[in-house]
Amino acid sequence: MTPADAAELLTFCAAWDQRTIGESDARAWAYALRDLPLDDDTRQAVADHYGVTKDRATPADVRRIRTRIRETRIGAAHPVYNGNPTETGAEFAARRREQLTAAADGTLPPQSIGYALDATPPRSVLALAAGVGRPVDDEPRPYISPEQRSAIRSTLPNQRASLPALAVPCPVETCRAAPRRLCKRGAGVELRATVHGRRRDAHAVQFATCPECGADPGRNCTAPEPHPARIRAIAAEDDEAEQHRLARLMSTPPTPRENRARHTAGGIRR
Known part of the structure:
Protein backbone atom coordinates (compact mmCIF):
# COMPACT_ATOMS: atom_id res chain seq x y z
CA MET A 1 0.00 0.00 0.00
CA HIS A 78 -12.08 -26.35 0.58
CA PRO A 79 -9.03 -26.09 -1.70
CA VAL A 80 -7.40 -29.48 -2.22
CA TYR A 81 -4.04 -29.69 -4.01
CA ASN A 82 -3.24 -33.15 -5.32
CA GLY A 83 0.35 -32.25 -6.14
CA ASN A 84 2.66 -33.40 -8.89
CA PRO A 85 5.17 -36.23 -8.39
CA THR A 86 7.75 -34.40 -10.52
CA GLU A 87 7.58 -31.02 -8.77
CA THR A 88 10.11 -29.78 -6.25
CA GLY A 89 9.31 -28.64 -2.74
CA ALA A 90 9.58 -25.00 -3.80
CA GLU A 91 7.22 -25.58 -6.73
CA PHE A 92 4.73 -27.31 -4.46
CA ALA A 93 4.81 -24.42 -1.98
CA ALA A 94 4.37 -21.84 -4.77
CA ARG A 95 1.46 -23.68 -6.42
CA ARG A 96 -0.23 -24.34 -3.09
CA ARG A 97 0.16 -20.66 -2.20
CA GLU A 98 -1.38 -19.68 -5.55
CA GLN A 99 -4.33 -21.99 -4.90
CA LEU A 100 -4.96 -20.51 -1.45
CA THR A 101 -4.68 -16.99 -2.84
CA ALA A 102 -7.24 -17.81 -5.53
CA ALA A 103 -9.59 -19.20 -2.89
CA ALA A 104 -9.11 -16.09 -0.71
CA ASP A 105 -9.71 -13.78 -3.69
CA GLY A 106 -12.95 -15.61 -4.47
CA THR A 107 -11.88 -16.94 -7.88
CA LEU A 108 -12.09 -20.51 -6.54
CA PRO A 109 -15.84 -20.97 -5.92
CA PRO A 110 -17.20 -22.54 -2.72
CA GLN A 111 -17.64 -26.31 -2.81
CA SER A 112 -18.42 -29.14 -0.42
CA ILE A 113 -15.58 -31.14 1.08
CA GLY A 114 -16.88 -34.29 -0.62
CA TYR A 115 -16.81 -32.64 -4.01
CA ALA A 116 -13.37 -31.17 -3.34
CA LEU A 117 -12.00 -34.62 -2.51
CA ASP A 118 -13.89 -36.19 -5.42
CA ALA A 119 -15.47 -38.50 -2.85
CA THR A 120 -19.00 -38.58 -4.25
CA PRO A 121 -20.18 -42.24 -4.35
CA PRO A 122 -20.82 -43.66 -7.82
CA ARG A 123 -24.35 -43.82 -9.09
CA SER A 124 -24.56 -47.57 -8.58
CA VAL A 125 -23.78 -47.17 -4.87
CA LEU A 126 -26.27 -44.33 -4.51
CA ALA A 127 -28.93 -46.48 -6.17
CA LEU A 128 -28.31 -49.33 -3.74
CA ALA A 129 -28.32 -46.99 -0.74
CA ALA A 130 -31.67 -45.56 -1.81
CA GLY A 131 -33.21 -49.03 -1.67
CA VAL A 132 -32.02 -49.93 1.83
CA GLY A 133 -34.79 -50.60 4.33
CA ARG A 134 -38.17 -52.32 4.48
CA PRO A 135 -41.70 -51.55 5.66
CA VAL A 136 -41.90 -52.11 9.41
CA ASP A 137 -44.97 -54.34 9.04
CA ASP A 138 -43.13 -56.81 6.80
CA GLU A 139 -41.57 -59.95 8.20
CA PRO A 140 -37.81 -59.73 7.59
CA ARG A 141 -36.14 -62.55 5.74
CA PRO A 142 -33.75 -64.60 7.90
CA TYR A 143 -30.04 -64.08 7.36
CA ILE A 144 -29.59 -67.84 6.98
CA SER A 145 -32.09 -70.56 6.28
CA PRO A 146 -33.74 -72.45 9.16
CA GLU A 147 -31.94 -75.62 8.04
CA GLN A 148 -28.53 -73.92 8.24
CA ARG A 149 -29.36 -72.43 11.65
CA SER A 150 -30.43 -75.80 13.00
CA ALA A 151 -27.30 -77.48 11.70
CA ILE A 152 -25.02 -74.83 13.19
CA ARG A 153 -26.80 -74.94 16.53
CA SER A 154 -26.28 -78.68 16.66
CA THR A 155 -22.50 -78.11 16.77
CA LEU A 156 -22.60 -75.66 19.68
CA PRO A 157 -21.64 -76.69 23.23
CA ASN A 158 -24.27 -78.13 25.57
CA GLN A 159 -26.32 -79.43 22.65
CA ARG A 160 -27.14 -83.09 22.02
CA ALA A 161 -25.28 -83.22 18.69
CA SER A 162 -22.09 -82.12 20.46
CA LEU A 163 -22.19 -85.31 22.58
CA PRO A 164 -21.33 -88.15 20.18
CA ALA A 165 -21.65 -90.72 22.98
CA LEU A 166 -25.42 -90.24 22.81
CA ALA A 167 -25.37 -92.57 19.82
CA VAL A 168 -25.28 -95.57 22.22
CA PRO A 169 -27.51 -96.34 25.22
CA CYS A 170 -26.17 -95.62 28.68
CA PRO A 171 -25.17 -98.82 30.55
CA VAL A 172 -25.30 -97.20 34.01
CA GLU A 173 -27.91 -99.03 36.12
CA THR A 174 -29.44 -95.86 37.56
CA CYS A 175 -29.65 -94.12 34.17
CA ARG A 176 -30.31 -96.50 31.24
CA ALA A 177 -30.83 -93.56 28.87
CA ALA A 178 -31.84 -94.65 25.38
CA PRO A 179 -29.82 -93.54 22.32
CA ARG A 180 -30.10 -89.80 21.61
CA ARG A 181 -31.38 -89.29 25.15
CA LEU A 182 -29.40 -87.33 27.73
CA CYS A 183 -27.98 -89.07 30.72
CA LYS A 184 -29.59 -88.43 34.09
CA ARG A 185 -28.22 -88.23 37.58
CA GLY A 186 -30.04 -88.42 40.89
CA ALA A 187 -33.53 -86.83 41.07
CA GLY A 188 -33.86 -87.18 37.29
CA VAL A 189 -31.71 -84.13 36.44
CA GLU A 190 -30.39 -84.31 32.87
CA LEU A 191 -26.67 -83.98 32.16
CA ARG A 192 -26.59 -81.49 29.29
CA ALA A 193 -22.84 -80.94 29.05
CA THR A 194 -21.52 -84.48 29.49
CA VAL A 195 -22.41 -88.17 29.71
CA HIS A 196 -21.63 -90.95 32.16
CA GLY A 197 -18.12 -92.35 31.88
CA ARG A 198 -19.36 -95.87 31.12
CA ARG A 199 -21.48 -94.54 28.25
CA ARG A 200 -18.41 -92.81 26.85
CA ASP A 201 -16.49 -96.08 27.10
CA ALA A 202 -19.31 -97.97 25.36
CA HIS A 203 -19.27 -95.43 22.55
CA ALA A 204 -15.53 -95.86 22.09
CA VAL A 205 -15.88 -99.67 21.97
CA GLN A 206 -18.73 -99.46 19.47
CA PHE A 207 -17.11 -97.08 16.94
CA ALA A 208 -13.30 -96.96 17.42
CA THR A 209 -10.44 -99.39 16.83
CA CYS A 210 -8.16 -99.67 19.84
CA PRO A 211 -4.65 -98.45 18.99
CA GLU A 212 -3.18 -100.42 21.88
CA CYS A 213 -4.66 -103.92 21.57
CA GLY A 214 -6.03 -103.73 18.01
CA ALA A 215 -9.64 -104.54 18.95
CA ASP A 216 -11.98 -103.75 16.06
CA PRO A 217 -15.11 -101.57 16.49
CA GLY A 218 -17.78 -103.48 18.37
CA ARG A 219 -15.27 -105.78 20.14
CA ASN A 220 -14.04 -105.26 23.70
CA CYS A 221 -10.43 -104.56 24.52
CA THR A 222 -8.25 -107.27 26.04
CA ALA A 223 -8.45 -105.33 29.33
CA PRO A 224 -11.55 -105.28 31.56
CA GLU A 225 -12.15 -101.66 30.49
CA PRO A 226 -11.41 -99.88 27.19
CA HIS A 227 -7.84 -98.73 26.90
CA PRO A 228 -7.40 -94.95 27.40
CA ALA A 229 -5.83 -94.72 23.94
CA ARG A 230 -9.09 -96.02 22.43
CA ILE A 231 -11.12 -93.36 24.24
CA ARG A 232 -8.71 -90.64 23.14
CA ALA A 233 -8.87 -91.86 19.55
CA ILE A 234 -12.66 -91.69 19.31
CA ALA A 235 -12.66 -88.25 20.98
CA ALA A 236 -10.16 -86.94 18.41
CA GLU A 237 -12.23 -88.37 15.54
CA ASP A 238 -15.41 -86.79 16.88
CA ASP A 239 -13.76 -83.39 17.33
CA GLU A 240 -12.34 -83.46 13.81
CA ALA A 241 -15.71 -84.45 12.33
CA GLU A 242 -17.49 -81.63 14.16
CA GLN A 243 -14.89 -79.09 13.03
CA HIS A 244 -15.21 -80.15 9.40
CA ARG A 245 -18.98 -80.04 9.65
CA LEU A 246 -18.99 -76.54 11.15
CA ALA A 247 -16.45 -75.29 8.61
CA ARG A 248 -18.58 -76.62 5.77
CA LEU A 249 -21.68 -74.91 7.13
CA MET A 250 -19.96 -71.59 7.75
CA SER A 251 -18.39 -71.60 4.27
CA THR A 252 -21.84 -71.64 2.70
CA PRO A 253 -22.62 -67.99 1.82
CA PRO A 254 -25.82 -66.62 3.38
CA THR A 255 -28.81 -65.81 1.25
CA PRO A 256 -28.66 -62.06 0.45
CA ARG A 257 -31.46 -59.92 1.71
CA GLU A 258 -33.73 -58.09 -0.67
CA ASN A 259 -33.71 -54.30 -0.70
CA ARG A 260 -37.04 -53.05 0.54
CA ALA A 261 -38.51 -49.69 1.41
CA ARG A 262 -38.62 -48.57 5.03
CA HIS A 263 -41.15 -46.31 6.68
CA THR A 264 -39.58 -43.22 8.20
CA ALA A 265 -40.89 -40.12 9.92
CA GLY A 266 -40.97 -38.36 6.57
CA GLY A 267 -42.81 -41.12 4.72
CA ILE A 268 -41.61 -44.13 2.77
CA ARG A 269 -38.02 -43.98 1.57
CA ARG A 270 -37.34 -45.84 -1.66
Whole structure:
Protein backbone atom coordinates (compact mmCIF):
# COMPACT_ATOMS: atom_id res chain seq x y z
CA MET A 1 0.00 0.00 0.00
CA THR A 2 1.43 3.39 -1.01
CA PRO A 3 0.89 6.69 0.81
CA ALA A 4 -1.60 7.65 -1.92
CA ASP A 5 -3.52 4.40 -1.31
CA ALA A 6 -3.41 5.03 2.44
CA ALA A 7 -4.75 8.55 1.94
CA GLU A 8 -7.66 7.16 -0.09
CA LEU A 9 -8.36 4.55 2.62
CA LEU A 10 -8.27 7.22 5.35
CA THR A 11 -10.70 9.32 3.34
CA PHE A 12 -12.96 6.28 3.27
CA CYS A 13 -12.64 6.01 7.07
CA ALA A 14 -13.40 9.72 7.49
CA ALA A 15 -16.85 9.15 6.05
CA TRP A 16 -17.69 7.51 9.39
CA ASP A 17 -15.44 9.10 12.00
CA GLN A 18 -14.85 12.57 10.43
CA ARG A 19 -11.14 12.36 11.15
CA THR A 20 -8.63 14.92 9.88
CA ILE A 21 -6.13 13.47 7.44
CA GLY A 22 -2.60 14.75 6.97
CA GLU A 23 0.44 13.61 5.05
CA SER A 24 1.98 12.04 8.14
CA ASP A 25 -1.21 9.99 8.70
CA ALA A 26 -1.07 8.65 5.15
CA ARG A 27 2.62 7.76 5.45
CA ALA A 28 2.11 6.03 8.80
CA TRP A 29 -0.83 3.94 7.54
CA ALA A 30 1.04 3.07 4.36
CA TYR A 31 3.99 1.79 6.38
CA ALA A 32 1.78 -0.22 8.77
CA LEU A 33 -0.10 -1.79 5.83
CA ARG A 34 2.81 -1.91 3.42
CA ASP A 35 2.17 -5.61 2.53
CA LEU A 36 -1.56 -5.12 1.81
CA PRO A 37 -3.09 -3.74 -1.39
CA LEU A 38 -5.92 -1.23 -1.52
CA ASP A 39 -8.58 -3.58 -2.84
CA ASP A 40 -12.20 -4.46 -2.21
CA ASP A 41 -11.28 -6.68 0.75
CA THR A 42 -9.48 -3.79 2.45
CA ARG A 43 -12.44 -1.47 1.90
CA GLN A 44 -14.83 -4.14 3.13
CA ALA A 45 -12.72 -4.52 6.28
CA VAL A 46 -13.21 -0.79 7.00
CA ALA A 47 -16.95 -1.01 6.32
CA ASP A 48 -17.31 -4.12 8.53
CA HIS A 49 -15.44 -2.36 11.35
CA TYR A 50 -17.75 0.66 11.38
CA GLY A 51 -20.75 -1.58 11.00
CA VAL A 52 -20.29 -2.90 14.55
CA THR A 53 -18.48 -0.13 16.48
CA LYS A 54 -18.12 3.65 16.79
CA ASP A 55 -14.39 3.44 17.56
CA ARG A 56 -11.92 4.76 15.03
CA ALA A 57 -10.39 2.12 12.80
CA THR A 58 -6.68 1.43 13.15
CA PRO A 59 -4.33 -0.41 10.79
CA ALA A 60 -4.52 -3.41 13.12
CA ASP A 61 -8.34 -3.48 12.81
CA VAL A 62 -8.14 -3.34 9.02
CA ARG A 63 -5.55 -6.15 8.88
CA ARG A 64 -7.47 -8.41 11.30
CA ILE A 65 -10.86 -8.04 9.60
CA ARG A 66 -9.39 -8.37 6.11
CA THR A 67 -7.66 -11.61 7.14
CA ARG A 68 -10.91 -12.97 8.55
CA ILE A 69 -12.76 -12.20 5.31
CA ARG A 70 -10.22 -14.04 3.19
CA GLU A 71 -9.95 -17.02 5.57
CA THR A 72 -13.73 -17.42 5.40
CA ARG A 73 -13.52 -17.73 1.61
CA ILE A 74 -10.73 -20.32 1.89
CA GLY A 75 -12.78 -22.37 4.34
CA ALA A 76 -15.80 -22.32 2.02
CA ALA A 77 -13.77 -23.31 -1.04
CA HIS A 78 -12.08 -26.35 0.58
CA PRO A 79 -9.03 -26.09 -1.70
CA VAL A 80 -7.40 -29.48 -2.22
CA TYR A 81 -4.04 -29.69 -4.01
CA ASN A 82 -3.24 -33.15 -5.32
CA GLY A 83 0.35 -32.25 -6.14
CA ASN A 84 2.66 -33.40 -8.89
CA PRO A 85 5.17 -36.23 -8.39
CA THR A 86 7.75 -34.40 -10.52
CA GLU A 87 7.58 -31.02 -8.77
CA THR A 88 10.11 -29.78 -6.25
CA GLY A 89 9.31 -28.64 -2.74
CA ALA A 90 9.58 -25.00 -3.80
CA GLU A 91 7.22 -25.58 -6.73
CA PHE A 92 4.73 -27.31 -4.46
CA ALA A 93 4.81 -24.42 -1.98
CA ALA A 94 4.37 -21.84 -4.77
CA ARG A 95 1.46 -23.68 -6.42
CA ARG A 96 -0.23 -24.34 -3.09
CA ARG A 97 0.16 -20.66 -2.20
CA GLU A 98 -1.38 -19.68 -5.55
CA GLN A 99 -4.33 -21.99 -4.90
CA LEU A 100 -4.96 -20.51 -1.45
CA THR A 101 -4.68 -16.99 -2.84
CA ALA A 102 -7.24 -17.81 -5.53
CA ALA A 103 -9.59 -19.20 -2.89
CA ALA A 104 -9.11 -16.09 -0.71
CA ASP A 105 -9.71 -13.78 -3.69
CA GLY A 106 -12.95 -15.61 -4.47
CA THR A 107 -11.88 -16.94 -7.88
CA LEU A 108 -12.09 -20.51 -6.54
CA PRO A 109 -15.84 -20.97 -5.92
CA PRO A 110 -17.20 -22.54 -2.72
CA GLN A 111 -17.64 -26.31 -2.81
CA SER A 112 -18.42 -29.14 -0.42
CA ILE A 113 -15.58 -31.14 1.08
CA GLY A 114 -16.88 -34.29 -0.62
CA TYR A 115 -16.81 -32.64 -4.01
CA ALA A 116 -13.37 -31.17 -3.34
CA LEU A 117 -12.00 -34.62 -2.51
CA ASP A 118 -13.89 -36.19 -5.42
CA ALA A 119 -15.47 -38.50 -2.85
CA THR A 120 -19.00 -38.58 -4.25
CA PRO A 121 -20.18 -42.24 -4.35
CA PRO A 122 -20.82 -43.66 -7.82
CA ARG A 123 -24.35 -43.82 -9.09
CA SER A 124 -24.56 -47.57 -8.58
CA VAL A 125 -23.78 -47.17 -4.87
CA LEU A 126 -26.27 -44.33 -4.51
CA ALA A 127 -28.93 -46.48 -6.17
CA LEU A 128 -28.31 -49.33 -3.74
CA ALA A 129 -28.32 -46.99 -0.74
CA ALA A 130 -31.67 -45.56 -1.81
CA GLY A 131 -33.21 -49.03 -1.67
CA VAL A 132 -32.02 -49.93 1.83
CA GLY A 133 -34.79 -50.60 4.33
CA ARG A 134 -38.17 -52.32 4.48
CA PRO A 135 -41.70 -51.55 5.66
CA VAL A 136 -41.90 -52.11 9.41
CA ASP A 137 -44.97 -54.34 9.04
CA ASP A 138 -43.13 -56.81 6.80
CA GLU A 139 -41.57 -59.95 8.20
CA PRO A 140 -37.81 -59.73 7.59
CA ARG A 141 -36.14 -62.55 5.74
CA PRO A 142 -33.75 -64.60 7.90
CA TYR A 143 -30.04 -64.08 7.36
CA ILE A 144 -29.59 -67.84 6.98
CA SER A 145 -32.09 -70.56 6.28
CA PRO A 146 -33.74 -72.45 9.16
CA GLU A 147 -31.94 -75.62 8.04
CA GLN A 148 -28.53 -73.92 8.24
CA ARG A 149 -29.36 -72.43 11.65
CA SER A 150 -30.43 -75.80 13.00
CA ALA A 151 -27.30 -77.48 11.70
CA ILE A 152 -25.02 -74.83 13.19
CA ARG A 153 -26.80 -74.94 16.53
CA SER A 154 -26.28 -78.68 16.66
CA THR A 155 -22.50 -78.11 16.77
CA LEU A 156 -22.60 -75.66 19.68
CA PRO A 157 -21.64 -76.69 23.23
CA ASN A 158 -24.27 -78.13 25.57
CA GLN A 159 -26.32 -79.43 22.65
CA ARG A 160 -27.14 -83.09 22.02
CA ALA A 161 -25.28 -83.22 18.69
CA SER A 162 -22.09 -82.12 20.46
CA LEU A 163 -22.19 -85.31 22.58
CA PRO A 164 -21.33 -88.15 20.18
CA ALA A 165 -21.65 -90.72 22.98
CA LEU A 166 -25.42 -90.24 22.81
CA ALA A 167 -25.37 -92.57 19.82
CA VAL A 168 -25.28 -95.57 22.22
CA PRO A 169 -27.51 -96.34 25.22
CA CYS A 170 -26.17 -95.62 28.68
CA PRO A 171 -25.17 -98.82 30.55
CA VAL A 172 -25.30 -97.20 34.01
CA GLU A 173 -27.91 -99.03 36.12
CA THR A 174 -29.44 -95.86 37.56
CA CYS A 175 -29.65 -94.12 34.17
CA ARG A 176 -30.31 -96.50 31.24
CA ALA A 177 -30.83 -93.56 28.87
CA ALA A 178 -31.84 -94.65 25.38
CA PRO A 179 -29.82 -93.54 22.32
CA ARG A 180 -30.10 -89.80 21.61
CA ARG A 181 -31.38 -89.29 25.15
CA LEU A 182 -29.40 -87.33 27.73
CA CYS A 183 -27.98 -89.07 30.72
CA LYS A 184 -29.59 -88.43 34.09
CA ARG A 185 -28.22 -88.23 37.58
CA GLY A 186 -30.04 -88.42 40.89
CA ALA A 187 -33.53 -86.83 41.07
CA GLY A 188 -33.86 -87.18 37.29
CA VAL A 189 -31.71 -84.13 36.44
CA GLU A 190 -30.39 -84.31 32.87
CA LEU A 191 -26.67 -83.98 32.16
CA ARG A 192 -26.59 -81.49 29.29
CA ALA A 193 -22.84 -80.94 29.05
CA THR A 194 -21.52 -84.48 29.49
CA VAL A 195 -22.41 -88.17 29.71
CA HIS A 196 -21.63 -90.95 32.16
CA GLY A 197 -18.12 -92.35 31.88
CA ARG A 198 -19.36 -95.87 31.12
CA ARG A 199 -21.48 -94.54 28.25
CA ARG A 200 -18.41 -92.81 26.85
CA ASP A 201 -16.49 -96.08 27.10
CA ALA A 202 -19.31 -97.97 25.36
CA HIS A 203 -19.27 -95.43 22.55
CA ALA A 204 -15.53 -95.86 22.09
CA VAL A 205 -15.88 -99.67 21.97
CA GLN A 206 -18.73 -99.46 19.47
CA PHE A 207 -17.11 -97.08 16.94
CA ALA A 208 -13.30 -96.96 17.42
CA THR A 209 -10.44 -99.39 16.83
CA CYS A 210 -8.16 -99.67 19.84
CA PRO A 211 -4.65 -98.45 18.99
CA GLU A 212 -3.18 -100.42 21.88
CA CYS A 213 -4.66 -103.92 21.57
CA GLY A 214 -6.03 -103.73 18.01
CA ALA A 215 -9.64 -104.54 18.95
CA ASP A 216 -11.98 -103.75 16.06
CA PRO A 217 -15.11 -101.57 16.49
CA GLY A 218 -17.78 -103.48 18.37
CA ARG A 219 -15.27 -105.78 20.14
CA ASN A 220 -14.04 -105.26 23.70
CA CYS A 221 -10.43 -104.56 24.52
CA THR A 222 -8.25 -107.27 26.04
CA ALA A 223 -8.45 -105.33 29.33
CA PRO A 224 -11.55 -105.28 31.56
CA GLU A 225 -12.15 -101.66 30.49
CA PRO A 226 -11.41 -99.88 27.19
CA HIS A 227 -7.84 -98.73 26.90
CA PRO A 228 -7.40 -94.95 27.40
CA ALA A 229 -5.83 -94.72 23.94
CA ARG A 230 -9.09 -96.02 22.43
CA ILE A 231 -11.12 -93.36 24.24
CA ARG A 232 -8.71 -90.64 23.14
CA ALA A 233 -8.87 -91.86 19.55
CA ILE A 234 -12.66 -91.69 19.31
CA ALA A 235 -12.66 -88.25 20.98
CA ALA A 236 -10.16 -86.94 18.41
CA GLU A 237 -12.23 -88.37 15.54
CA ASP A 238 -15.41 -86.79 16.88
CA ASP A 239 -13.76 -83.39 17.33
CA GLU A 240 -12.34 -83.46 13.81
CA ALA A 241 -15.71 -84.45 12.33
CA GLU A 242 -17.49 -81.63 14.16
CA GLN A 243 -14.89 -79.09 13.03
CA HIS A 244 -15.21 -80.15 9.40
CA ARG A 245 -18.98 -80.04 9.65
CA LEU A 246 -18.99 -76.54 11.15
CA ALA A 247 -16.45 -75.29 8.61
CA ARG A 248 -18.58 -76.62 5.77
CA LEU A 249 -21.68 -74.91 7.13
CA MET A 250 -19.96 -71.59 7.75
CA SER A 251 -18.39 -71.60 4.27
CA THR A 252 -21.84 -71.64 2.70
CA PRO A 253 -22.62 -67.99 1.82
CA PRO A 254 -25.82 -66.62 3.38
CA THR A 255 -28.81 -65.81 1.25
CA PRO A 256 -28.66 -62.06 0.45
CA ARG A 257 -31.46 -59.92 1.71
CA GLU A 258 -33.73 -58.09 -0.67
CA ASN A 259 -33.71 -54.30 -0.70
CA ARG A 260 -37.04 -53.05 0.54
CA ALA A 261 -38.51 -49.69 1.41
CA ARG A 262 -38.62 -48.57 5.03
CA HIS A 263 -41.15 -46.31 6.68
CA THR A 264 -39.58 -43.22 8.20
CA ALA A 265 -40.89 -40.12 9.92
CA GLY A 266 -40.97 -38.36 6.57
CA GLY A 267 -42.81 -41.12 4.72
CA ILE A 268 -41.61 -44.13 2.77
CA ARG A 269 -38.02 -43.98 1.57
CA ARG A 270 -37.34 -45.84 -1.66
